[in-house]
């Protein structure tokens with residue numbers, strides 16, 4: 357069944373950003389999506405696979421595919437041998453999880469991967485060679501030459517020439533990078549970012565289901581005065597915070613911080629923009645927050661910035677100074693949009709070329725599963 361999109365505006369351009377603005381208010385859609393909002397299971401939809409379906413991102417894939425009525429003719433659920441044989445009820449059907457093997461992809465058009473970098477490194481090329489187009493959530497291929505690194509609202513054109521069932525790998529950016537660039541790209545288009553300084557406050561969900569379970573357990577243990585169980589992080593997580601758990605690199609930055617730098621350069625196609633980041637893990641269950649300081653090519657007023665943000669697809673503003681009400685991780689949890697507030701002139705700059713913002717986004721959703729499904733929509 358082919359339905360209609362709730363956006364009725366004429367489509368003047370194929371560039372995703374402009375289209376998404378027209379469709380704001382319903383959901384982020386592109387021209388191809390406008391033509392096919394429909395019931396999910398359909399004989400002419402692509403055959404889908406989810407790799408890592410039992411994980412935090414894998415479970416979110418299932419929710420997002422349903423929410424967005426993603427069309428599919430067949431769905432294959434893949435995980436490790438530990439999960440093989442388990443049954444999952446989804447979209448009125450019953451699915452048995454299969455063990456991921458080299459033979460998993462012959463009949464699959466699009467595979468959404470979220471089983472970690474080493475699994476992606478081994479199996480994404482195998483899937484691609486079998487004619488399956490891979491959208492990969494891990495960092496394995498993000499910086500590889502020729503692999504598009506895509507945020508659909510920011511650089512949809514990077515997907516040119518890639519489509520479902522033709523093979524190829526598309527990388528989903530790091531969650532902190534996606535959340536930052538959803539907020540900063542509209543401002544970059546407005547006045548050209550010269551330098552970006554980011555401090556993150558990252559939730560447990562970014563480290564997978566086991567980290568979320570550990571935060572919950574430790575919180576109960578701390579409140580009950582019991583010894584703290586530490587399986588995932590080398591620190592007590594409940595009622596504490598610490599530098600991001602990714603490995604250190606040679607320059608004193610950790611890998612998460614360097615991903616924000618390198619991935620932003622690749623996504624914007626501008627390797628000379630100055631970027632520095634400090635990434636911190638905080639005891640929040642879900643949704644990251646980021647404090648972002650920007651220097652622009654020209655002076656930018658708060659009003660101009662808010663106007664640009666208010667028109668941006670996938671961005672919501674909470675910026676009530678009188679009520680001291682700004683975005684929180686709870687506002688962003690389970691939401692598609694990235695929330696922006698505390699938009700203010702950087703008073704340390706005499707030339708009015710600086711702004712500060714505070715941003716919150718659900719990193720399992722927009723930072724991972726939703727962004728990947730939006731990419732898959734562009735492959736149809």
Ligand SMILES: NC(=O)c1ccc[n+]([C@@H]2O[C@H](COP(=O)([O-])OP(=O)(O)OC[C@H]3O[C@@H](n4cnc5c(N)ncnc54)[C@H](OP(=O)(O)O)[C@@H]3O)[C@@H](O)[C@H]2O)c1
Pocket residue numbers: 407408409410411412413414434435436437438439440456469470471472473475493494495530531561562563564565566719720723724
């Ligand atoms: N969490 C986030 O917000 C986020 C954001 C962006 C990107 N990512 C990336 O997404 C990936 C998964 O993250 P996550 O947070 O969902 O992790 P997670 O909750 O730990 O889930 C890991 C998944 O990988 C599967 N897996 C592990 N070993 C496997 C194997 N040998 N063969 C097949 N499947 C295997 C697990 O299946 P079993 O249950 O069978 O072991 C599980 O489904 C990582 O690369 C992560 O960096 C995560």
